[in-house]
Amino acid sequence: MKYLAYALVAGVVGSIIGCVVGMLLFPSVIFNAWNLMYNLPELKFVLQLPLAIASSVSVIAVTLLATFVACYKELTEVPALLMRPKPPKSGKTILLERISFLWKRFSFSQKVTARNIIRYKKRFFMTVIGISGCTALLVAGFGIQDSISEVVDKQYEEIMRYDAMLSFDTDSTYKQRDAIIEELKSDSLVKDQTALMQINATVKDNGEDTAVSVIVPEDSAAFEQFVKIANRKSGKELSFANDGAIITEKLAMNMKLSVGDTLSIALADGVSKDVKISGIMENYVGHYVYMTPAYYKQLSQQRNVSNALYIKMNKVNDKNESTLGNRYMEKDGVSSMAFYHGVAESFDDTIASLNFVIYVLIGAAGLLAFVVLYNLTNVNVSERIREIATIKVLGFYPLEVASYVYRENLVLTLIGGLCGLCLGIGLHALIMNLAEMPEIMFGRNIDASSFVFALILTLVFSMAVNLVMYRKLQKIPMVESLKSVE
Structure with a gap:
């Protein structure tokens, strides 16, 4: 109940903030962007109570469910086991080790990274899923811009x-x-x-x-x-x-x-x-x-x-x-x-106003990546504090310790980013179909540069989290490796 209450409070507070932002801030910014081109009547806000309740209940329910699943497995253990540090998972022979001509070219650190990625499967899938969602949002955001901007060039230059x-x-x-x-x-x-x-x-x-x-x-x-x-x-x-x-x-x-x-x-x-x-x-x-x-x-x-x-x-x-x-x-x-020259220019102005949508998606993607990576890295460091303290005792320099942990993050981010590129194509197609008006067809293209930018931004978000977590690694005391488990 302690952890469920914590999740409930966080869910309720987050839902209230989300409803305020979604019903007041976003409409105001979008309205002002359109108002630059058109004479619109005064903006009036209407309380969307059913939508707010449905959104809040969904978010809180998912949060509570995730908390319950995470707690239930731990609380089935006896107290004596819970008081002991969590033992590291045993390593297994991974697929890469069977590819001998490739495995023997890996350095010691690279081999450890590969083994750790496979050993912590839950973290692997959580990171890949979270980062793929981040990259998919970026691909969709850049793709929206590509597809709508294509309308002007295609319609008023190539077709007409x-x-x-x-x-x-x-x-x-x-x-x-x-x-x-x-x-x-x-x-x-x-x-x-x-x-x-x-x-x-x-x-x-x-x-x-x-x-x-x-x-x-x-x-x-x-x-x-x-x-x-x-x-x-x-x-x-x-x-x-x-x-x-x-x-x-x-x-x-x-x-x-x-x-x-x-x-x-x-x-x-x-x-x-x-x-x-x-x-x-x-x-x-x-x-x-x-x-x-x-x-x-x-x-x-x-x-x-x-x-x-x-x-x-x-x-x-x-x-x-x-x-x-x-x-x-x-x-x-x-x-x-x-x-039609003026029509094309007017359409360009409309597209420029849609840049706000791109910024919102980039911001949402950045927050998603930060939350996912920060939490998973924090848990990863906490669970492996004795292991990290040990390698510090063995003489690893601070940057070597950081690369030991962060190399896994970057590899997982890259895997999640590549999966997100594929997921983003489907998300972009869905948004385009839903956003179209009966008389207008948007393009279906996503420029190659958009995929590159989406992947680079995802890696930048990952590196930003690594910088934030660097201080925590520095503060891990080496004496932890000498403490008795008992």
Whole structure:
């Protein structure tokens, strides 16, 4: 009961602090980060009592369970045995010893380290599990940044190869449209252009209407220079077909569709048409359905009429965009012009605000690593105090004593870190799936540098614990090795 009461008090106090931080501090910081970009209403806090209770009960229950399991085994022993120092575990022949060509190259200290790691199996698994969780959090944090930042480059540079879109009025004449197209051809700011029809449509997703944009290019071959039509997984370029349409990947994921399936789309007249899927293309923002004029005519029994232009500019900057926009918005028949350079910059600002999430995960990972390693190292030193005192008596220098203990920590940290890299991939994929909005698909990539940084930070946390524990090693009196066990 003494130890359970201690764990209970720690669990209750920790839960109260966690609830305050989780419901007050984190929302305030996140809100202020978003408030830099948007005009948000005043922040109001609401007491999430069910969530706080559920979280606190879970944490306290796990803490009490761990304490009970740890105490129960010890308290089954008779008092006489508990009063004696805990005898060291007997050593066994380990697997590395059987690999003679490798084992004989190890120094004496390295052999002792290898034997100790295997001898204390509970510490081995506890350290590996704790450190793998730390590394997994770091990989997930860096991976979130990699995946979201990828959206800007992929969507607005690789996939959308055009810089602006000009939309015509619904009542504009063919003559007005042709005149604008001819003027654009001779405009010094414009590099290239292509005509298309873009109409708004809807699909049923779990009973709810989801907006999609149906794109019908006038020249399918030329259109591929303005939009990259390719499959993300295979990297293969997709071709337009007269018996099907190409849809974006996020739409296919939401509707659980694959190539060869049909998608029911309600066009402008409200009548639903079954569209055969001929390909699924990479896309991260919005839902699009691309089809040829022939296939659109087959579906709607109408000829497509181009109502928009995709434009490539010779040089993209704010001045040129403003000049081009002012020049053509004055023309009869033009309803709007949209430029995507500013959209990409705005998206970059949004991503910068998410850096806070990365810092939180790094901080949580650091605390986890510190708590796990500090406690395990503390227990390790306490259990082996006579052993460490003995090697000090035998003439080991302070740094040699430290390396004798810390070498095990570093090896276990490295093993746990490598396991955590694999665990982090799964955690990152889970977070990405949960964080996505219906119209946006985040990337699934984690840069190689993120794995390297995660592993290095984990080792840095381990070395920080070693520095903190160094003083305790220095204070171990050598006389402990001379005391009688009785």
